[in-house]
Amino acid sequence: MRIAAILEYDGSCFSGWQRQDQARSVQAVVEEALSKVADEPVQVTVAGRTDAGVHALAQVIHFDTTAARNAYSWVRGANSNLPDDVAVLWAEEVKNDFHARYSATGRYYHYIILNRPIRPTYLARHVTHEYRPLDVASMQDAARFLTGEHDFSSFRAADCQAKNPVRTLRQLEIYRHSDLVHIHAHANAFLHHMVRNIAGVLMTIGAGERKSSWAEQVLEARDRTVGGITAAPDGLYLVSIGYPETMNIPVVAPAFPQIVD
Template structure:
């Protein structure tokens, strides 16, 4: 989304936002579709009169949620950060919330300056369907063995070519990424797969989740995940998990990216 001509005096801001992705066609502006970027830009225009250039840490897909999406922009508005946050929350739809607005260093870029991101994939493993969180979890109708899933996830840690876990449709100069941590935890019928990495390919976390579920339900051995990674073939890994269970939890930046 293009901005108006840059004013002579401007400052960079770092917005941290959360959203329920259920009713959105993803983050990125798309003509005729409801997106997070469109709604946030519209709200910014209402309270400042500016047409902003909004850059997110990553373009979440349709149905994907966020607890800590980071957005950068520059503005000529002199309104304090807290006042801007309150103004945005007053006019935004109820499925987007501005959690914080902080001053950022000149040139701060939410995508390029990110050091790592943490995603969580949420599963309800029970014969009984979920009720209150049904829009935020993948319902798997059998108990999952999280110990096996955790062992399998360990085979993904490190710097590897993750082409086996990338869905076609996004052009990348490299499919090599570094996974820093994979953790599988349970609370009652809720299983969470938490993945932290320096970057992710298109649908990569959903492919990891779908693959680990194959291990958790006993269809595959834990060692299969490392074999699928080495195959460098999308057909060698498991299916993509549905979008509704995926949440962007947080994005980490170098100290000094905001002030």
């Protein structure tokens, strides 16, 4: 049978999602926990691989197994074998044509910037710190150049393996709550480092180093070297993955909506 599951994890102490020989990965600890529940080796497929330091509020996976377990057993059994920084929020049997990655219709990311002169304490590794005042209005103005279907070559990592750099950025919102500046991005799919590179451009504009129109210039250049910094991973959250309603994958509300709302 095929099982789909939704995961929440703190990426601070992981080298990223993907299994690596000499580093701690989310994939490795999840597969180890599920294998113990199934009493057989389990390999999972993920909706979107996250980088080192990136967090997930509702990452989606699927796996195939011959083990007969109910939903409660998958969730409770996996969580009893997972470290404190990873949890299974939901698990159910799904149709065999469900695919965590290829069935997805959209991805939602959220980037959080603590914008104050003093560095974070309890929010360290969970927000990006920018000490310079950010002008949210200019960041919002820049966002309009990036929404829609574009070639995002200037916003992807040099080692990005995607064959096609064209993506549809359906929504890019920037707003402030007190000292926190939020960037919310929704697209059909994202390139490697795309959200962090967009955040880097927007922060540069917000800090007054560039005008809003620079975002359009970077986009049209189709050259990563003109795009400035890649923002830190600490403030990046994979919020949710969208699927057709017929697949019955639930939308999980964030545990802390006041942080990622």
